Amino acid sequence: MAQGALRVLQSAGRSVPGDVSVIGFDDLxxxxxxxxxxxxxxxxxxxxxxxxxxxxxxxxEGRGRATRPILYPAELVERASV
Known part of the structure; x- marks a missing residue:
């Protein structure tokens, strides 16, 4: 989705990151x-x-755990779009 946003912004004459910052998710x-x-x-x-x-x-195996949220910290991978 973020890649598509970059293309749409470019076709609209917008500069990334000059006019708009874009951040993606999952670091594909x-x-x-x-x-x-x-x-x-x-x-x-x-x-x-x-x-x-x-x-x-x-x-x-019948050793069910209590249901609880498990949170994982995301890592920011800084590149040139912000």
Missing amino acids: GVAAATTPPLTTLRNPVEQMARTATNVLLDEL
């Missing part, structure tokens, strides 16, 4: 290749998947 591989390179928030996807797998296995 394309983020570093956009023009300008996209500042993003990166989630610890591997850690999140590992935890989800362990919770699921515990449930399947």
Whole structure:
């Protein structure tokens, strides 16, 4: 979505980051290749998947955990779009 926003802003004659700042989410591989390179928030996807797998296995084996939110800090990956 952020990549699309960069294209629309460019076609509208807007400068990023001069006129508008754009920040993406998930730091997909394309983020570093956009023009300008996209500042993003990166989630610890591997850690999140590992935890989800362990919770699921515990449930399947009858060792259910108490339902509670698990929060993971996102990492800001600064590039040229802000």
